[in-house]
Amino acid sequence: MRSRRSLLRTGGLAAVGTLGGLVALPSPPEATPMDQTAEAAALPDAVAGWTDDRITRETETPIARYQYRATAADPDRTDRETFVATSPINVVLLPNAETDAAGLESVLQVLEAEGWLRDPDEYTRYAWDRTEGRFVRQQATAAESYFGASGRFHVRCWSFEGTVSMQVHEDSAARPKHDVISYDRGREPIAAAFDAAGWDVSPSAIDLDNDQSDHDGLATVITEAP
């Protein structure tokens, strides 16, 4: 039979182990529910010229209409033939920042505050930069979880001429690999998160003529309040 001292020692170790485990546990993210509807804001002057007609070419505006994948290793970034469009850009953001890098940083900070992780495990994708006349690798990315084994929302961003083009989608759970299951649902948590952060959200504001799967071709415009 176990002695009282041995029982006390075992119980003490269990108590310390439990306490240590509880202290070591990370905290859950404080994400904004996506059913929290963002109130449609008036469009800023900066996009006034982009809302009248469909935008059908990537040379018309700084907005990238699609994200692309390379079809060859070390591709010629200026050759459009070596890239294939995979997903439509469905959110356009106008951060209040001096540089493209600072604008991307302010976008990512909003997502980080929602518990999203930067630079998750993901495929390499590109967008067309009309100023440089070449494809540019994803510049800032984030997702709800690093691997998305149980599904996640995932964004890739590019910032050209102060305008951030965001491709957001919902990944399926990995069974065994994950696929895009919705572009439309992807816009909802983004709108809710940026609205909660005090940015102005205008759903379905710009027609990028890039409808695909459940995406209607209309991008949400999100503007950082001055």
Add this chain to the structure above:
Amino acid sequence: MSTDDRNRNRFALRSAVSAVLDHPLAVLERRRTTVAVAYLSALIGLFVVSYAGANVTVDDVLLDTLSLGFDHVSTVLIVAVTVTITIVPFVYAIWNGGPGLAFAIPLVPVALGDLAAGRYVLGIDTAVALTAGAAASALALYATDVRTAGSLRPWRTAGGPAVPRLLAVTVLTVVAAFGIARFAAAVPPRSLERYALFAALWLVPFGIVASYWAVEVRTAVATRADHADSDRADT
């Protein structure tokens, strides 16, 4: 450092590794524990390759733009991580019965992701890993005792599980359950929808741990009653 010192250090390191590999929370058979550790090492290697693709540059060009192979590495890594979080812990628990390692296996890829992202968040992958870890550690305890006792209800067998192993599994279950309770209270409904599929796994640790403790408590009460009877007989 002299050759003797080096030999002593090498011997001490080998002893420490042996102690870990042979610990009752890790192992039924040491060879199987080594296989599990090798698997985790391969997973970490795959992760390092994937991470390097997106972070290491050659002549100012990121590696993942130089080869399409990195997309394939990501595909394989995500499959491997998913299997490691959801299936491998249970296979290991049944195969080699170490509750500690069975709990730790699904947390390894989650920890790698947190490390790479520089964040420590109880997200959906961590929640699933904690759930699978708790269930697998309880299953490991049960599987080991089924082999030893030769019964599907090993807690009924005299001299059942060593209390320290049961306590360790109980602690892991309590800590994981507390984490999931916090996760469920804080995250938006979309995360709960993704987690819902795994909630049923809690039947495993709760069922096993409760069964063991019910017998432990009954045994303790019976022993105390016996002592009381014998004390009365003495007077």
